[in-house]
Amino acid sequence: MPVLETLGGALFGAVLQMLFDKLDSHQVLGFFRGRNLDEKLLKKLKRKLMDINAVIDDAEQKQFTNSLVKEWLDEVRDVLYDAEDLLEQIDYEFSKTKLEAEFQTSSSKVYSFESKIIALLDDLESLLNQKIVKDFKIYSGVRSELGNKVSDKKVESTSLVAEEVIYGRNEEKEMIFTWLRSDTNDNKQSILSIVGMGGMGKTTLAQHVYNDPKTEEAKFDEKAWVCVSDAFDALRVSKAIIGAFTNSRDDSGDLEMIHGKLKKRLSGRKFLLVLDDVWNEDRNQWKALQTPLTFGAKGSRILVTTRSHKVASIMQSTYIHQLKQLDEDHSWQTFAKHAFHDQDSELKSELKEIGMKIVKKCQGLPLALETIGCLLQSKSSVSEWEGVLTSEIWDLPIEDSKIVPTLLLSYYHLPSHLKRCFAYCALFPKDHRFDKESLILLWMAQNFLHCSQQSKSPEEVGEDYFNDLVSSSFFKQITWDKEIYFVMHDLLNDLAKYVSGEICYRLGVDGEKGVSRKTRHISYVSGLSQYYTNLCDAKGLRTFITFRGWQCPMSIEELISNFKFLRVLSWRWCINVPDTIGDLDRDIPTTFS
Structure with missing residues (x-):
């Protein structure tokens, strides 16, 4: 019997469905019956x-x-x-018991499963008895098919520019084209900074300019695009710039060597360099980065996108352009492009009135208009649109949170299985480029991929989930180094972290509080050892992923032995992985990827 679930489904809906399936499975029931354990405990838990x-x-x-x-x-x-x-421990013990019986061995451990279930019942009872629960509405309807549905929609391939058309930015584009083509007698490097809040469309505008044929009229010898993000380091960014100009990777660890290569590459050549998403407020770091760029020929241009006027000032921008919210007409065009799909004219007329009110709530923010439009494209009734319009989520005070209500509303209406997959991406550092196949493998290892259609493999289900998140604008496709990757907007990265809470923790990024007993997934982003203080508190850890070189004071063997519920262990940047990792005696099966 499926779990009762409303339209979108709570983040835990998929977890609850799995628990119900486990409780009804022959493995769990068989283990209890074979050990003469109290089956009534399973019914009480259910x-x-x-x-x-x-x-x-x-x-x-x-x-x-x-x-x-x-x-x-x-x-x-x-x-x-x-x-x-x-329940996974019980499932595993049942399988091991059958295997030992087949080979006439008796090494299976006896677990106090009954006492553990009683403890769980006490915890659940305590939670249900809290006063706050009395204020919750009880849902007693029939589960929506949306909760289990795996979409058949396929996402078409796109170029570097994610949106073919952007509304309300023609004046800005023409202003930038004029700047690119301008011919002055001043040999000083010219920098134009586009400044605006997150979700305003700074990167999209820069992408359209970068790829527009009009840019070619400026006759640049070199063009390069570099995503800088918040981890600004002169060496790292310099390597990224030389890599972008040469279309190759440079593993040099010496700033002098990198700057020599940049100087040689750019000397006497007219170049266009886009530095996207700059956060650095350290003038010395910028000066160190800028030095080899001054050797470019007259007419060279640097286009910067940033949220901060201070950053634009530190970079000694020649021009600073503040990107404004879209006006009402352009806001509606942006929204309507994503919201309306195959509606008949009469229904579309009814929805338009509601849509105009929703557009006003988006306050001219392009990312908000796009995501809410994608959400409403899948809702064809007036009542569904009105439900979105009247949601309490709009009232969330933005000044107290990085979370934009529109994005939160789009997340809330996701099916539970997509919520879980999206929240898991809170492990990613901001501006992290990821490929579809690798993320699907991570979801698979976490047992996130389920489908009622027996003919579909987990990989096919994962691809459907992934494509649904792309079509909902939670992931964006980009081209980098001639390869297809995906990224999350910074505001969506913040959203993923917000909804995942303490479950996901990024070492070196998420604050000094450290991990807690509730932490289930950890990513290693920074080499700062002080963030490992409470690492062993996460006894139920399921994921440990590294995005940087391994500098943990704990040995890999210690890490493994402390976490018996690990499902994903990834050392992509770790050179020396011990041979003993394949010989570990585990209490439960673990998937390493």
């Missing part, structure tokens, strides 16, 4: 989980405006993950 499920969707919406509800949900999620770990 009833408690049904009680949680009945209120969890309403709680998820209320968490955005009530911090106590968010804390309650975090506690619920922690208990659900404990339940999942326990």
Whole structure:
């Protein structure tokens, strides 16, 4: 019997569905019967989980405006993950017992599963007895098919420019073209900085200019695009620039050598360099980076996108252009492009009135208009559109959070299986380029990929999930080094971190508080050892991924032995992985990828 779930489904809906499936499985039932354990405990656990499920969707919406509800949900999620770990242990013990019986061995360990289930029941009972639960609406309808549906939509390939048409930016484009083609007697390097808040479309505007045939009229000898992001380091960015100009990777570790190569490459040549998403406010770092760029020929241009006027000033920008919100007409065009799909004219007329009110709530922010438009494209009834318009999520105070209500609303309406896949991406550093296949493998290792269609493989299900997130504008396709990759907008990265809470933690990025008992997924981003203080507290850890060179004071053997629930262990940048990793005696099966 499927879990009851509303239109989008709570983030935990997929976890609850898995728990119900496990509780009804012949493995768990067979283990209890074979050991003469109390089957009534399984029924009690199922009833408690049904009680949680009945209120969890309403709680998820209320968490955005009530911090106590968010804390309650975090506690619920922690208990659900404990339940999942326990049922997987039981499943594994059942399989091992059958194997030992076949080979007439008797080394199977006896676990106190009954006492662990009783502890889970106590935790769930405590959560359900909290006063705040009385205010939750109880959902008792029939589960929407959307929760289990795997879309058949396929995402068409795109070029570097994600959006073929952008509305309301023609004047800015022409201004930039004029600057690119301008011919002055001043040999000083000319820098134009586009400044605006996140989601305003700075990068999109720069992409359109970079790829427009009009740019060729400026007759540049060299063109390069570099995404700088918040991790600004003169050596790293210099290597990225020389790599972009030469279309190759440079592993040199010496700034003098890199700058020599840049000087040689650019001397006497007219170039266009785009530095996208610059956060650096250290003038010395910019001066160190800028030195070899001054050897370019007259007419060379540097186009910068940044959220900060201070950054633009430190870079000694020749021109600073503040990107404004879209006006009402262009906002509607942006929204309508994504929202309307195959509606008949009569229905479209009804929806337009509601849509205009929704557009006003987006306040001219292109990313918000796009994501909410993508959300509403899948909703064809007036009541569904009105439900989005009247959502309490719009009232979330932006000044107290990095989260834009529009994006949060788009997330809230995702099916639960997509919510879980998206929230897992909170492990990624900002501006991280990822490929589809690798992310699908990570989801697969976490057992996120399920489909009622038996004919589909996990890889095919994962591709459908991935394409659904792309079509909903949660991922954007880019071309880098002639390869296809995907990225998340910074605001969506913030959203993923917000909804994942303590479950996902990025070492070196997410603050000095460190990991907690609730942490299930960790990524290694920085080499700062102080962030490892509480690493061993995450006893239920399922993921450990490295995005930088390994500098952890804990040995790899210690790391493995401390976390028996690991499903993903990735040392992409680690050179010396011990041979003993394949000989570990595990209590439960683990997938390494």
